[in-house]
Amino acid sequence: MSKISKTQAILTAKCPNCREGDLFEGSKMSFKNLTSINHSCPVCNANLMPEPDFYYGAMYISYAFSVALVITALVALNVLIEKPELWMYLTSVVVANIILLPLMLRYSKVLYLYLASKLKYRGY
Ligand SMILES: [Zn+2]
Helix, strand or coil: CCCCCCCHHHHHCCCCCCCEEEEECCCCCCCCCCCECEEEEECCCCEEECCCHHHHHHHHHHHHHHHHHHHHHHHHHHHHCCCCCCCCCHHHHHHHHHHHHHHHHHHHHHHHHHHHHCCCCCCC
């Protein structure tokens, strides 16, 4: 029986049903399979693809991540540098976006699955 919390399950991208099976096929470092989700959980066989194109809704969460990133970069620049120039804003946002893009893409899907699917924890 799995004893990990919902937060841990989300952070480690585990199945909402059993909190043991991995949601993603490939590792975080694999760019080929970066965001491809298993069709069913490898441990409990729960359906992780409730309907075709289910994960299109994840782009709303991805958008929220991007907005949060831009605001964080702008605030950080204003705190760290006295009078930041426009190119500094643009560069920091682009660089932060490139670095964090794999994480934002993955966790937008994980959060969307946890928020929008009907899968509930059963604790096998
Ligand atoms: Zn599972």
